[in-house]
Amino acid sequence: MLYRAEDFSLSDTFSTDDIQVSVVYSQGPTVQDLESFGGLHRHEFFRKLQRSQLNTLKVQPDVANLFGRAAVAFIPAERTLVDILEFYKMNHICPISERKRFDEVPHLQTSTYTLGVDPYFKRDLFTRHPLTGKVTRHRHPYTALPKFTLPIHPCIAVATAIFLIDLCSDAPPISDTLLAIGRLHAFNSFWARIPKYSSAKSVTSTSSTRSSSSSNSSQSSVSSRSHCSTQSSHTSCSSPSSSPNASCPEKRRRDIDFTGTPPRATKIQRREPSAASVSLVAKTSSSNCAKVTKRPLGHDHCNIRSAHSPRVIGSTDPRNCSHHSPVSKKLLQRRCIPAPSRRIDSLHRHIPV
Numbered sequence: 001m002l003y004r005a006e007d008f009s010l011s012d013t014f015s016t017d018d019i020q021v022s023v024v025y026s027q028g029p030t031v032q033d034l035e036s037f038g039g040l041h042r043h044e045f046f047r048k049l050q051r052s053q054l055n056t057l058k059v060q061p062d063v064a065n066l067f068g069r070a071a072v073a074f075i076p077a078e079r080t081l082v083d084i085l086e087f088y089k090m091n092h093i094c095p096i097s098e099r100k101r102f103d104e105v106p107h108l109q110t111s112t113y114t115l116g117v118d119p120y121f122k123r124d125l126f127t128r129h130p131l132t133g134k135v136t137r138h139r140h141p142y143t144a145l146p147k148f149t150l151p152i153h154p155c156i157a158v159a160t161a162i163f164l165i166d167l168c169s170d171a172p173p174i175s176d177t178l179l180a181i182g183r184l185h186a187f188n189s190f191w192a193r194i195p196k197y198s199s200a201k202s203v204t205s206t207s208s209t210r211s212s213s214s215s216n217s218s219q220s221s222v223s224s225r226s227h228c229s230t231q232s233s234h235t236s237c238s239s240p241s242s243s244p245n246a247s248c249p250e251k252r253r254r255d256i257d258f259t260g261t262p263p264r265a266t267k268i269q270r271r272e273p274s275a276a277s278v279s280l281v282a283k284t285s286s287s288n289c290a291k292v293t294k295r296p297l298g299h300d301h302c303n304i305r306s307a308h309s310p311r312v313i314g315s316t317d318p319r320n321c322s323h324h325s326p327v328s329k330k331l332l333q334r335r336c337i338p339a340p341s342r343r344i345d346s347l348h349r350h351i352p353v
Contacts, residue, residue, distance in 0.1 A: 001130065
């Protein structure tokens with residue numbers, strides 16, 4: 001009679017509330033070996049098979065933690081172990097792309113199992129008959145344990161059994177075929193070259209994201225075109241259709257063919273001198289005139305100026321200078337004293353009187 005996984009316990013009282021546990025529950029070299037020799041992609045086991053029925057068992061609540069710390073493990077039958085070893089050897093020598101998946105091989109789907117226990121585990125185990133419900137006690141070293149039938153895959157069970165044997169090499173029952181599978185796993189050097197697993201869900205979500213982004217971009221372009229057409233219709237010229245520029249925007253037509261008269265330049269107003277500047281100019285002119293009257297200008301000097309020095313208009317005559325203001329010119333005219341020129345002074349110095 002084959003027992004189920006929920007038919008063994010740590011007490012003689014079996015609970016009706018079974019719990020589900022994962023046979024392989026953590027990542028590590030064991031999972032890498034399963035993906036390499038089992039024909040899977042990298043990280044495919046935990047993304048696709050970790051929560052599947054091939055890796056899930058229903059057990060009693062008090063033995064759930066035994067699977068977590070590798071105190072117990074279900075070992076497939078010897079004939080199944082031989083088939084798994086041959087299957088792993090073929091996947092090891094063939095190219096990576098030509099490997100076969102362990103979950104697609106028909107003769108590896110089912111098997112009978114024996115319960116392997118850590119030799120350091122000394123507690124009593126209890127089994128319950130699946131039909132009669134009779135409870136049997138089993139003491140260490142557990143030589144009379146029954147056979148089991150499980151829904152998990154034998155290759156996944158081998159991964160856990162090898163992990164138990166690695167911890168305790170003398171754990172019963174020992175199988176030479178199981179040890180050979182463990183030695184083959186030691187030559188796993190191609191896991192890093194296996195392509196990564198990409199789920200169909202992620203590919204679908206990526207394609208949907210791309211399609212939504214493209215649709216959004218097309219909608220935005222259509223809306224921008226409609227907005228531009230509406231804006232151009234509102235800003236079109238109001239001139240008759242016979243005009244060649246009737247369809248052009250008003251602003252652009254102004255820039256291209258401007259026919260209006262350009263605005264006249266603003267006339268710069270002349271600044272009038274302030275009262276302070278007028279008084280300062282008057283004082284300066286009076287002081288210059290006083291200096292000129294002090295000089296002894298005789299009749300000969302006047303004849304020399306009239307005979308030898310031509311009169312220069314606008315440069316030496318202060319009354320004709322353009323840089324003097326009207327107020328300063330009037331002051332000079334009232335005094336009737338011409339401002340001395342530098343040219344007359346130079347002649348006066350060089351010609352003796």
